[in-house]
Amino acid sequence: MQSLSNRSKVVTKKEMSFMERIYLPAIFGGMAITIKHFFKKKATINYPEVKRDFSEVYRGKHVLKRDENGAERCTACGLCAVSCPAEAITMVAGERKAGEEKLYREEKYAVTYEINMLRCIFCGLCEEACPKEAIFLTDELVPTDFKRGEFIYGKNKLVEPLDNRVDISKRQTQAVLDFKKNKLLTHNRL
Amino acid sequence: MFTPALIYIFILIVVIFSVTLVIAMYSTYAERKVAGFLQDRLGPNRAGPFGILQPVADGVKMFMKEEIIPDVSNKWLFILGPSVAMATCLMTSAVIPFGSGLTIGGTFYPMQVADVNIGILYVFGVVSIGVYGIMIGGWASNNKYSLLGALRASSQMISYEVAMGLSIIALVMMTGTLSVREIAAGQPGGHWNVLYQPLGFLIFIICAFAETNRAPFDLPECETELVGGYHTEYSSMKLGFYLFAEYINMFISAAVISTLYFGGYNMPFIGRFITDPNTLSLVGTAFLFGKIFFFIFFFMWVRWTIPRFRYDQLMNLGWKGLIPLAILNIFLTGLGMWFFGKVG
Numbered sequence: 001m002q003s004l005s006n007r008s009k010v011v012t013k014k015e016m017s018f019m020e021r022i023y024l025p026a027i028f029g030g031m032a033i034t035i036k037h038f039f040k041k042k043a044t045i046n047y048p049e050v051k052r053d054f055s056e057v058y059r060g061k062h063v064l065k066r067d068e069n070g071a072e073r074c075t076a077c078g079l080c081a082v083s084c085p086a087e088a089i090t091m092v093a094g095e096r097k098a099g100e101e102k103l104y105r106e107e108k109y110a111v112t113y114e115i116n117m118l119r120c121i122f123c124g125l126c127e128e129a130c131p132k133e134a135i136f137l138t139d140e141l142v143p144t145d146f147k148r149g150e151f152i153y154g155k156n157k158l159v160e161p162l163d164n165r166v167d168i169s170k171r172q173t174q175a176v177l178d179f180k181k182n183k184l185l186t187h188n189r190l
Numbered sequence: 191m192f193t194p195a196l197i198y199i200f201i202l203i204v205v206i207f208s209v210t211l212v213i214a215m216y217s218t219y220a221e222r223k224v225a226g227f228l229q230d231r232l233g234p235n236r237a238g239p240f241g242i243l244q245p246v247a248d249g250v251k252m253f254m255k256e257e258i259i260p261d262v263s264n265k266w267l268f269i270l271g272p273s274v275a276m277a278t279c280l281m282t283s284a285v286i287p288f289g290s291g292l293t294i295g296g297t298f299y300p301m302q303v304a305d306v307n308i309g310i311l312y313v314f315g316v317v318s319i320g321v322y323g324i325m326i327g328g329w330a331s332n333n334k335y336s337l338l339g340a341l342r343a344s345s346q347m348i349s350y351e352v353a354m355g356l357s358i359i360a361l362v363m364m365t366g367t368l369s370v371r372e373i374a375a376g377q378p379g380g381h382w383n384v385l386y387q388p389l390g391f392l393i394f395i396i397c398a399f400a401e402t403n404r405a406p407f408d409l410p411e412c413e414t415e416l417v418g419g420y421h422t423e424y425s426s427m428k429l430g431f432y433l434f435a436e437y438i439n440m441f442i443s444a445a446v447i448s449t450l451y452f453g454g455y456n457m458p459f460i461g462r463f464i465t466d467p468n469t470l471s472l473v474g475t476a477f478l479f480g481k482i483f484f485f486i487f488f489f490m491w492v493r494w495t496i497p498r499f500r501y502d503q504l505m506n507l508g509w510k511g512l513i514p515l516a517i518l519n520i521f522l523t524g525l526g527m528w529f530f531g532k533v534g
Contacts, residue, residue, distance in 0.1 A: 037227070
């Protein structure tokens with residue numbers, strides 16, 4: 001029968017020659033290979049002491065950024081929650097009261113903002129959807145825990161602390177920033 | 191009653207015992223390290239510096255494990271199995287000369303527990319009893335995997351003992367003695383037996399791999415087919431005894447190979463630099479252990495290089511390959527001796 005791909009090969013079981021049948025040359029060849037590996041550089045990384053560098057574009061735990069004055073950037077528009085394919089993000093919006101201008105940048109803000117880290121697939125679509133440059137994925141890991149409830153991260157865990165700003169510049173390269181300024185894209189027009 | 195000779199022998203036995211056990215203990219560590227290095231890994235390195243305490247941790251683990259004796263097993267034989275395996279492998283070292291000897295206060299003390307004039311026969315006898323440890327253990331477990339493993343072990347060891355014995359016969363023809371001590375003393379300088387008996391050595395070392403149940407002949411405990419082979423049902427220190435016996439066997443095999451074929455405690459040219467006989471003897475012991483360590487490494491090196499034989503291949507190699515070769519080797523040795531006029 002003609003094969004469809006014309007790539008099939010006829011398998012032959014050919015008689016082994018005398019040198020092949022006494023095995024020893026092949027065994028010594030194999031031993032030469034293994035002894036070479038004995039002196040090779042090892043691939044092991046001694047984990048707790050040495051940590052492997054993350055990729056430049058690693059997407060880890062989220063952060064809710066503040067602006068230069070320390071006010072929260074998030075305006076609870078809900079675009080991140082809508083864009084989330086895993087439906088991990090929920091929020092409750094509230095109106096800013098007088099005297100809270102230092103705390104929230106816009107008149108509307110997120111009273112609660114929760115991400116379920118067990119649902120989250122770390123795709124980064126929330127970051128792409130955000131028109132206010134408020135949510136970013138950092139290069140930190142989500143730590144382990146014993147209870148499912150602990151994985152629902154509220155604002156206490158997500159908003160960056162005032163005294164310990166989170167650096168997100170690693171993935172926010174010039175190309176990414178230019179892309180975000182492109183007004184031809186609908187979500188950049190807000 | 192307590193003559194100096196008796197006290198000396200007692201001390202020597204204790205020393206050889208502890209050295210054997212320590213070497214077997216650290217062989218487990220070395221095995222894992224070598225395996226790691228040959229596979230581009232680091233091996234155990236957490237317990238102590240470079241993981242040097244790993245065997246201790248393993249030993250503690252073995253002792254703490256629950257001891258299970260299956261209900262359907264034959265309890266006495268189940269306990270007897272690992273005991274026999276351990277006892278026999280420790281017995282072999284009695285006839286191995288670990289050095290030429292020490293002269294203390296004008297008396298000569300050989301560094302060998304028993305200079306039996308049929309030393310090689312003794313080694314073979316004890317090794318043959320070693321089969322019983324595995325056979326009894328596998329049979330008493332009352333488990334089909336154990337039984338299959340034990341069957342394989344016994345048939346494999348019996349088959350390869352034939353070729354091993356035949357390869358030794360050529361050596362005995364040449365040296366004219368069965369005493370291990372005389373064979374070791376009969377290869378001074380660089381006149382190692384391996385130079386005169388290369389084929390015999392090859393057969394012997396292949397059989398040694400099979401006798402110690404190590405890869406590529408580790409069919410009795412072949413985990414891909416037989417779960418754990420003859421020690422499937424064993425746990426705790428009884429399992430530890432079986433595993434430990436394998437490493438002691440490896441040490442003994444390495445010692446026997448170095449003594450019979452690689453000059454034992456002899457080293458070429460060393461006599462020119464050291465004249466004091468006691469120092470010379472101790473240096474010789476160090477050389478012997480160097481050779482032993484090399485062969486232990488060789489055993490591990492082979493294990494992590496060559497895949498396991500299939501059972502029919504194993505039997506083919508033993509009966510159709512090695513035994514005719516060994517007989518040919520005897521014939522060639524006889525021919526050589528006749529040619530060089532060594533026949534009396």
